[in-house]
Amino acid sequence: MLPRRRFLQALAAAMLSSLGLLVGLPLGYRRLRARYSAPYRTVRGDKLVYLPMPRLRGVVSLEEALANRRSIREYTDEPITIEELAQLLWAAQGVSETRHGFRTSPSAGATYPLEVYVVAAPKGVLTGDGFLEPGSYRYLPHSHALVQVRKGDDLVERLYHAALEQEWVREAPVNLIFAAVYERTTRRYGARGIRYVHIEVGHAGQNVYLQAAALGLATVAIGAFHDDEVRKVVGTPEEENPLYIMPVARPRWRYQLNPNDLARYIEGHRS
């Protein structure tokens, strides 16, 4: 039992802090909403979406994300949230160093040849006050924002055809598309730069896989598609070469590695 004085002090502190919460939270929340979740603002003619700040702490360890990462192609029809999308984009190519603007994925000579696009299905991404307008968007790493490239309810369907009718593209609420400008890297490294660009898209793709695993989302890296068709659907400039499509969705099943199975497997492969 608390002595009476300490009890009264604790009660007063609790009342003050709830008052602070009552007054402070809505103010803070309003400021956050104004900054991050107003879905569109037009800046110099561009339709911009400022994304929620990336979270730098999660509840799933790196080892768990590695163990439970799988290519998953069966999805529910639920949307993902703008926070989840923001986190995936940050994992793919977001800024993680503020002196030079270096990113979450390593890049040869920090030449950053990769561009990331989002194709959002109708009602695919929940925002603070509705859904992200269906269409394609380019990710801007430095302002952690999306700029709309194309509008359209049919882009996902068209992307599905461009990707050789792989059902998981059509069923996902969003698809991320990685495209590369080889010139940014070959300018410095000559022909070897092409190799570097392909290595880099692997890094970025794995970041998306691991972030998706950590968020309980499903994804799969897709390399089989018609480049020109994908370019047309997404609206990328001629010099950008699509390398990966990654649908992201809520999974119909989850993969979980059983540690005993793993130990048995490893033992079984020892002579």
Ligand SMILES: Cc1cc2nc3c(=O)[nH]c(=O)nc-3n(C[C@H](O)[C@H](O)[C@H](O)COP(=O)(O)O)c2cc1C
């Ligand atoms: C370069 C590359 C291209 C791929 N292309 C496709 C694809 O077009 N369609 C697909 O369903 N999966 C594709 N995958 C996913 C592989 O099928 C998958 O990684 C593999 O079956 C191993 O399964 P896991 O990712 O669950 O470990 C691709 C993977 C890589 C690395």
